[in-house]
Amino acid sequence: MPEAAVDGAEPTTLVHLFEWTWNDIATECETHLGPHGFKGVQISPPQEHIVLPDYGFPWWQRYQPISYQLESRSGTRQELAAMIERCNQAGVEIYADAVINHMAGFESGVGSAGTEFTKYEYPSLYSWDDFNDCRQPVTDYGDAENVTQCELVGLADLDTSSEYVQATLVNYMSDLVDLGVSGFRIDAAKHIRAEELGQIIARLRAAHPDQDLLIYQEVIDPGTEAIRKEEYYAYGQVLDFEYGRIVSEAFLGKGGRTLAQLETLGEAWGLAPDHLAVVFIDNHDKQRGHGGGGNYLTHKDDHRYALANVFMLAFPYGQPKLMSSYAFEDSEQGPPADAAGVTQPVYQDGVAQCFGDWVCEHRWTAITNMVGFRNVTQPVAEVTDWWSNGANQIAFGRGDRGFVVINHDTEQLTRWFQTQLPQGRYCNVVEGALVPANGATACANGARVIQVNATGRFIATIPPGDAIALHVGAQL
Structure with a gap:
């Protein structure tokens, strides 16, 4: 049940319902997220993606687009549209994970809507000339051109300087806005030249002048590489990965960090300015150990993870984003599914089957009730x-x-x-x-x-x- 209404209390907290189906998200908006004051849901990439039965239908197949048809492991276009409408009616906004840096990296395959493709040839969408000339994996994170023009783990890297590519990406994102999406997480933003991503976002905003789209960009910036998060500030918020590392290390006792040191946590620590930072304790990559993920708390850390989220939701810095996971043993493992790769529902007979195969950290009592704390205290800017x-x-x-x-x-x-x-x-x-x-x-x-x-x-x-x-x- 929600707490009492308080003047000035506005929803602020996002939650990533990782790999949930559209039907389940709709029900969760109505039964839990809306009543408990969540601002919005980050959904998994909604576009057609590669399907990989030989790899056990891994989670990362969602991040290998085949087309921009809205037919994915989470459901159909019609189910997506219905979910967005139901969530918006429940007072919960939807933010789509936009995979716009690249297309699928396999030499050939079939997508979730049945589209057959070969690398650099995606029917009725992109062909050879729509991709950057460097057709080799990124090898040097100290070289900005290598990072933005070569291929992230072999994924076909789109030429985002191209007028045609930009227009195609804007059309895809505009389609989602027309369905009621309120903003986007920009996947792999650091692998897109900042000025080119800025052009895409400007065109998207110009196409929807009456909507204040929330844009937050995945720019992993440890402070030692060529690409810096401040290059992207002009175009929206950034996901500040250093925040989760710092707070996790304090709760893990790593590097001599303590909770007492967190009193001054903020821009002086090398973090993004408060109004530009989307912060989190962990995300779908870090909980799988990617890129120093061992320094991040996850749901497997039980009470320490809960306390870290209590701190994040209480401390007045950034816009908080919670993680809602499924259980896994193998870091490649996809969501709970049947032998054909069909995702199993969270809701069965109207009841959310949480705290098992679906972990649902956002429903842990301490975490879900701190969303209300965040909303009520948000008008006070200081500690x-x-x-x-x-x-x-x-x-x-x-x-x-x-x-x-x-x-x-x-x-x-x-x-x-x-x-x-x-x-x-x-x-x-x-x-x-x-x-x-x-x-x-x-x-x-x-x-x-x-x-x-x-x-x-x-x-x-x-x-x-x-x-x-x-x-x-x-x-x-």
Whole structure:
């Protein structure tokens, strides 16, 4: 159940429902995401993609386009359109993962809509001259031309300087906007020259002048390569991969990092400016160990992962994006599916089958309830009343709207905390949200009630590996 409405509270949090079907996403928007205040869903690439039964239908087949027909492992064009409409009606926006840097890299094959192709020849779409001349894999990330003009892991690299290619990509994305999509994640943006991607995005925006499209670009920038994320700031937000690494390392205790050091986390750390950063703890690549992924927490880290997401949703930096995964043992493994590669539904008999084959981290109590905390506290731009033990016990407020305590130490934490919250009784939303109960309200799941006194102080005991989060939308 959602918390009480609070003036100024606006949805801010995105969630990547990785490899969910369109029908399942529609139901999730109506039954969970809308009621809990999520801003939007990042969906898997909706275009026709290669189908690879000999590889066990891996997750990455979605990132090898064959055509821009909207027929994919997640469903048909009609199902996609219905999902977008239902989600929008539920107050949840849809952001499509746009694979516009390349086409499929296999020498030949068949797509999810039945299209047969050979590399550099995609029927009624692209032919030999529509691809960059460097037909070799990227080998030197210190050379910008090599990164943007050669082939990412052998994928056929589109010539995005071409008028025809740009127009074709804009037509594809415009089709999705016409269906109701509110924006795009730009896959492999660092492999497209910034000025050329800027031209594509400008043309897309010009085609839809009445819509404020959200654009966030995948620019993996560790600070040591030729391509830098600031080259892309003019065209939209960027996914800041360093954020997830820094926060994960603090919770993992790597590199001498502690939670206490996160008090100043932001642009001074080499991160993108707050208004341009989309931040996350992990994503579909990092949880599979790609590109230093071992430094990122994932759902397999249980309470540490939950606490890291609590921190992200409480700390006022960037636009947060949650990951919602499926269980896997092999990093190539596709979503739960039958022998023919047909994705198995999350919803069965109207009930979401989460916390098993479908992990659904976004439904973990601590994470889903912190979405409401983020919405309520977002109008307060700064951290207030910061406290730490100098190591891995921290607490901080968001003005008179919220307060969080995280104990990632081995010792129990008991103390008085100073807040700016109004006097009253609050649910610890990490344990349970405020819900209706017999004509009044109560804290779900037997969540602790925290009493804040007239001076804004409260006393609490927080066990190791636990947290408290209070906000004015969950006040009894």
